Amino acid sequence: MTSSAGGNPHRATAHFADATRAAAGATPLLAVEHLTMRFGGLTAIDDLSFFANRGEITALIGPNGAGKTTVFNCITGFYKPTSGRIALAHAPHASPADLARLTLGGQRWRDGKTGGLYLLERMPDYEIAAKARVARTFQNIRLFTGMTVLENLVVAQHNTLMRASGWSILGLIGAPAYRKAERAAIEKARYWLEQTNLLGRADDPAGDLPYGDQRRLEIARAMCTDPVLLCLDEPAAGLNPRESADLNTLLRRIRKDHATSILLIEHDMSVVMEISDRVVVLEHGAKISDGTPEFIRNDPAVVAAYLGVEEDEEAAAEAEIADLSGARGVDGANGMQGNGGGR
Numbered sequence: 456m457t458s459s460a461g462g463n464p465h466r467a468t469a470h471f472a473d474a475t476r477a478a479a480g481a482t483p484l485l486a487v488e489h490l491t492m493r494f495g496g497l498t499a500i501d502d503l504s505f506f507a508n509r510g511e512i513t514a515l516i517g518p519n520g521a522g523k524t525t526v527f528n529c530i531t532g533f534y535k536p537t538s539g540r541i542a543l544a545h546a547p548h549a550s551p552a553d554l555a556r557l558t559l560g561g562q563r564w565r566d567g568k569t570g571g572l573y574l575l576e577r578m579p580d581y582e583i584a585a586k587a588r589v590a591r592t593f594q595n596i597r598l599f600t601g602m603t604v605l606e607n608l609v610v611a612q613h614n615t616l617m618r619a620s621g622w623s624i625l626g627l628i629g630a631p632a633y634r635k636a637e638r639a640a641i642e643k644a645r646y647w648l649e650q651t652n653l654l655g656r657a658d659d660p661a662g663d664l665p666y667g668d669q670r671r672l673e674i675a676r677a678m679c680t681d682p683v684l685l686c687l688d689e690p691a692a693g694l695n696p697r698e699s700a701d702l703n704t705l706l707r708r709i710r711k712d713h714a715t716s717i718l719l720i721e722h723d724m725s726v727v728m729e730i731s732d733r734v735v736v737l738e739h740g741a742k743i744s745d746g747t748p749e750f751i752r753n754d755p756a757v758v759a760a761y762l763g764v765e766e767d768e769e770a771a772a773e774a775e776i777a778d779l780s781g782a783r784g785v786d787g788a789n790g791m792q793g794n795g796g797g798r
Contacts, residue, residue, distance in 0.1 A: 482549045484509040484716050485530070485684060490539035492525055492740075499525045500536070501740040507684070507733070509547060512710055512717040514727045516751075517737035518760060523720045524594065526737075527686055530718075531591050532580030543587050545570030545683060585614050590682035592673040594689050600662030604653055604672060607661050608644035611679040616640055647675035651705065667698040671705065678709065685709065687719040691726045699723060703730050728752065736760065 483506035492500040500522045507513040515523050528534040530541055542554055549572050557565050557572055564573040564586065573587040583589050599607050609616075619636030620626030626633045648654040651671040656664060661672060670690060677685055690706075691699050703726060709715050721727050727734060727748065734751040736744040738760045744751055751757055 482509075482544045482547055483507060484544060485718065486540075486542045486544075487526070487530070488540045488542070490526070490529060490541065491537045492522075492529055492534060493537045499740050500529070503539070503737070503740070503742055505735045505742060505745055507716060507718050509683075509716050510710065510714070511732035512706060512719065512730050514731040514734045515718065515720050515737065516722070516724075516727055516734060520739075521737040522740040523737055524688060525740075527591060527688055527718075527720065530575060530583075531589055531686060532575065532578060532583040536576050539576065541575040543573040543575055543589065543684065545588075546572065584680065588681060588683045589686065590677035590680045590684070591686035592670075592677055592688055592690060594692065596666075596669050596673060598661040598669060598672060598676075600660065602661055603658050604648065604661050604664065605641070605644055605657040607672060608647055608676055608679045609640050611676045612640040612643065643679055647678055650678075650708070651675045652701075667694050670694065670698075671702070674705065674709075678713070678715070682715055685715050685717045687717065687721075689720055689722060691721055691723040694723075699726055702726065706730055 485507040487506070488504050490500050490503040491498065503522075503526065505513075515526060517523055525534065529536045529539075540558065544554075546567055547570075549567075549570075553565075553572060557574060562574070563577040563582070564571055571587070573583075575583055575587060575589070578587065599610065602610065616626070616633075616636055617623075619633045621630070621633075645654065645657070648657055651674065653664075653668060653672060653675065656668065661669065664672060670693070674685075674687065674690065687706075691702055694702060706717055706719075707730060710717060719727075719731075731748050734744075734746065734748055735742060736751060736754075736757050743756045743760060744754045746754070
C-alpha cells in the first residue's frame, strides 16, 4: 500500500478481496486494512483490519481505552494513521484490482460511473466529509448551542449553499438559484426534524434542548450532509431506556430508507445486540473478535475482555463451552434414538 500511511499493497488488497467474497461478491463499503496508529511510544491501534458492509449497521465495541474513538478519528481524517489503508467504495462492485491501481498510483480517490473509490487515510478531513460523504457525531455533543435547532441543520448544508451563492455574490443579491437552494436546505432540515421528533422545537436554541433531544439533533445534522457512511460515537450515552429504544428505531429507519450504512461505537450492549448486523471487538488497540451479535455474545475472549478474566480462566471457560456442546450433541443423539424406538 504505497500511501501516506505506508505498508504493503498486496497484503491489504488480499484483505479487501476476502471481504468482497464474504459479502457475496459485493464490495464492502468500508475496508480498514492493517491500521496502526502510534503516538510516540504508545501504540493506540495495532494492525487492525475489519470491514463494514453497505446497508448494514456495524458496531465497534470494547472496554474503555481500547482505541475505538481513535479508529473513528483515523476514518474521518482527524488523525493520519502511522500505517494502513482505509478504503471506502461507493460503487458496489469495485474490484480489488481497482483498489490496487488507485493505491499504487498515489491518488486519493477516483470517480467512476457507478460511484467513487476513496483512500481515506490520504484525504484531509473536509474532503472525507464532502467528497467521500462520511459524517460523524462525537462522544461529547458539539452543537451550535446559540443557533436555533433549524439553523443547526441548515448550516450543515453550507457546501451546497455556498456553491449556489457563487461563493457569496449570488447570495448577497438574492439570485433565484440561491433562493431555490436555500428553500431546499430548509425543507431538508425540516424533514430531519420531523424524523427525529424535533419539529416542534425548530425555533428554540439548540442549547435549550434536553440531553436526549440534543443527541438526536446531532444525528439529524449529520444526515443533512447525505452521508453514505454515518459514524456515531456513543449515540446512546446518557439516554434512558425509552430514549434508547427510540434511537434504535431511528437508526433502523436511516439504514432502511436512506441507503446509509452505520458504524457505531457503543457501550450500551442492549443497543448493540438489538440493531447491529456485525460487531467488531477491540482490546488494547487490537481486534479480538469479529462476527454476528450472537457469535460475539458467546465468545469467551469477549467475556474475558469485559469481565477481566485471566487467561487460564478463559481457557477453562472455552473447555467448558466445548464440553457443554458435546453433551448437547450426545443428548440429542440419545433423544433421536429414543424417539425412533417408540415409533
